[in-house]
């Protein structure tokens with residue numbers, strides 16, 4: 312079996328995708344592919360582990376394929392092995408030999424934050440001249456704290472003074488580690504990146520954040536939990552300090568949870584169509600930020616039940632507006648629902664979304680308003696007021712979550728087209744078929760046009 316998932320960007324120049332419009336409430340059961348955040352963390356840690364590891368039912372998408380390609384470039388072995396996952400083979404990873412001589416190596420980060428942030432500290436453990444670059448928009452994403460962090464650890468990085476991609480890491484075969492201060496206010500991924508590699512630094516790592524608050528703290532908690540589960544001692548008892556003890560990363564064999572953030576658009580479909588959507592195999596305990604759907608969706612007027620491992624969301628008679636803070640990567644899905652709501656919504660604590668796949672605050676305002684809506688940017692978020700929407704093209708900005716936001720709105724507004732549904736290949740190449748599949752279940756109650 313060969314690695315089928317493409318590392319190239321979605322079909323940006325294809326024809327717009329007519330978003331299915333629901334003529335009746337949906338009644339659907341959906342399973343989604345594995346978590347991007349967990350897959351790419353476990354891939355990095357497998358490359359650092361003390362023996363071969365197996366990821367069962369991992370994600371196969373552009374972001375995970377870019378991570379696999381990067382790890383192979385650094386000398387890890389990544390093999391596909393038949394498994395029982397619905398969305399593709401398992402992955403068996405043979406770790407990178409410590410201090411491996413690489414010579415000149417190029418790493419394509421695409422638009423993947425997890426690749427552009429998590430791989431440079433790992434590369435620093437190898438030996439050679441390793442250049443990182445990515446898609447045109449990737450060059451606008453904040454990278455300064457990783458460049459400064461590596462320099463603080465004594466590694467030379469040539470970034471032409473930009474603090475952005477492209478840059479070259481002069482890896483000298485190991486990292487001593489110790490105390491390091493960075494400003495991670497533009498992305499939690501700077502903290503996660505350094506923690507993931509920290510146990511393999513000679514002295515471990517005492518990472519300190521100094522600056523405005525770090526966003527997306529749930530993702531750092533995920534990193535800490537994953538490290539601890541593989542035998543790495545991490546002390547996060549003092550806010551803004553993380554201490555990783557030096558030592559081995561235990562090889563593993565485990566199943567990756569489905570992506571609860573990517574479950575969001577499907578759950579949102581229940582609200583947008585006043586229907587019911589069930590997601591089986593919802594983990595009882597998880598570090599994924601997407602578990603917050605259980606509290607966010609009731610605030611927007613839905614009922615949520617968790618029974619026998621299945622999460623069931625049923626839309627109310629209308630979507631209610633709400634004030635919601637720190638929704639992190641869930642925000643574009645939340646904003647799409649707010650654009651369909653009957654009262655005002657205020658989303659706060661998401662100013663850093665300006666540095667995501669695109670400037671998501673500007674993109675959401677532009678696209679909601681293009682369809683006749685009333686959305687406004689604030690310093691750290693969005694205000695979305697009720698206003699009837701009309702048909703039109705919803706632009707994707709190469710951003711998977713913009714594309715799925717357009718699909719959600721299209722369920723309730725006839726004639727919406729998503730400019731590039733291929734953008735969903737970043738984390739969920741199966742999105743179009745899974746979305747259409749929702750209309751196949753309970754077909755007698757639900758129709759699509």
Ligand SMILES: O=C(O)C1=C[C@@H](OP(=O)(O)O)[C@@H](O)[C@H](O)C1
Nearest residue numbers: 348498499500503526527530640
């Ligand atoms: O570590 C991770 O897997 C992620 C961290 C978050 O990044 P930010 O802190 O930049 O929001 C999140 O938005 C991103 O989708 C995935």
Ligand SMILES: C=C(OP(=O)(O)O)C(=O)O
Nearest residue numbers: 422423424425640667668
């Ligand atoms: C911000 C996101 O991705 P990335 O991992 O590229 O930062 C996201 O998936 O919403």
